[in-house]
Amino acid sequence: MRDTTSQDALPALLLEWYDVHAREMPWRVGPAARKAGERPDPYRVWMSEIMLQQTTVATVRDYFQRFVTRWPSVRDLAAAEDADVMGEWAGLGYYARARNLLKCARAVVSEHDGEFPADHAALLKLPGIGPYTAAAVSSIAFDLPHTVLDGNVERVMARLHDIHTPLPAAKPELMTKAEALTPETRPGDYAQAVMDLGATICSPKSPACGICPWRHPCAARAAGTQNELPMKSPKKAKPVRHGTVYLAQRADGAWLLETRPEKGLLGGMLGWPGSDWIDTAQERPQGPPPLPADWTEIPGEVRHTFTHFHLMLTVLTAQVPQESEPARGSFVRRQDFRPSDLPTVMRKAFDLVTN
Template sequence: MLPDRPASADQLSAALLAWYDRHRRDLPWRAPAGTKPDPYKVWLSEIMLQQTTVAAVRDYFRKFLLRWPTVTDLAAAPLEDVLKAWAGLGYYARARNLHKCAGIVARHHGGRFPDEFAVLKSLPGIGEYTAGAIAAIAFDQPHVAVDGNVERVMARLFAIETPLPDAKPALKGLASGLVPARRPGDFAQALMDLGATICAPRKANCLICPWSAPCKARALGIAETLPRKREKLSRPVRHGTAFLVTRADGAVLLRRRAERGLLGGMLEVPSTPWAAKPSAVPTQHAPMNGPWRPVAGRVEHTFTHFHLIMEVWHGEAKETQPPPDESYRWVASSALAGEALPSIMRKIIAHGLG
């Protein structure tokens, strides 16, 4: 523990690394102490962890690694299989970029991840944060990886009361100033662990924090009020009608969405466009002629930028009725669990068949 007085960057990093050596989390993608990290595992975990919790990612990571042990294995996989394996993790553009990035690394980098920050950042799906995390953790380079956890730690350590996102550049600068020349990869992971386990959003466990003494927010009694955030605007609401079509054998009619845009390349229950107001004549967007039976209740789902309210109408197709076009296909009810269906579509199917 540091003395209760201003501490230098070297003292702060040394105290955090000492704490990390005793309390580091055991994560399936984290290399054992003293061993060299696998850049493929670091990259895969960082992409999965974007906007997703560690608890949710653990099993997905293990399954991906068993199925595609190397980046060249992943690059050779059909995109459809990758999307199916990703289903449930959300933010599906990450899965498409994951597959695209694997292809570039396999074809243009000999199956080895580049160790230059700028080159990493140029790869699909890798932004400032992810490039910094890979450069630091996989290649032990003095880069900083600043996510929400690290922003919170910095805001509290230095008592930065400027609201987010305005404070982001300052918080990144403060974190960069603490990166040690020795063990920058461990330092990056230590910061992540500190924010995830000690300097938590709703409860700052200051008594067991290695930076408790020099923490300015603790001294001021404002730790749990930081970081400040701008008042959130309410999410807009969109409406739609989903058309759940089944056959006598239990198969469900699904449609593949366009590759670009929200839920790109995923399968969906065909529906009206999602708009600010419900469609006056929803059946004009139906995949077949009726009759249609409205299902009681509705399905709701919140995306990052809007809240969706869906009515569900059920229709039964003739046994021999073909799909309307090549974007549609019949999927047996027993095969639905293995399809690349986003959460909202699973909700709609469960509601419509329930």
């Protein structure tokens, strides 16, 4: 039989659990430190939330440390060179986030004198900050009672209330349930607690219900449906796109690279000149090479998956004379070129040629 613990008691139960089991994060002020008066740095909270979108905590940790070491404040980041920031972001994916990171930092400096506004509506007006990020920064950084709804919280709410409406259609209902539980007291700790609960106990597979602080009032546990939730609508098959990239190396070891257009996938990132990416494999897109050369096709292909499609790239390479003048891109000296500055798909092409 389901426990009749009142909804009003649930936040206190969760916070009691969080005070003991909070995860340690490089961007987090833990419950003990917060109780002692330490306050989170809004810059670090914002940075972590942007990085964590569509990315795991384990992946983000090192990137976060590098960013805040190199740019310790929002003013430092706002003054950074775009290429430096995009290079540090390489490999983290979803590159529009990096472009918006810079735009937001510069807006905070120019419009708010270098201080993140402690106001949910003002945060929403900043570049790259949507409802989720605004709620996260409002609650975690400024302890305002705004509700954070990420995948972990959606899963917890779906199970707590035994909601079988498939995602994404269930989002409004799950938000309503989550908002009803957001407390006025310690809302920042509560927001992190419910995310921790989903990440460590109410996990997607085999949730550890026996040690969950909400095990007794959980409707899905009582019904035995916890492993089925949250329900999700069937995903459409991703299309496959095809393209070609050209890797040219000069006699002195310099590589031919170009900066991709600001808009679109991998916008503002370094990359190899190449063709458009199209959905047909009937006629492999090549596009004109960036300069005349004896191009050789490398056996195999680059395979990479983006959010909405799979990509397959044919790789052609050539050794070109020192005096070569490309029609697009420019040569980057060997000592100035770091493969780690390339986005993952472009680095795969480099690895195919050099390994």
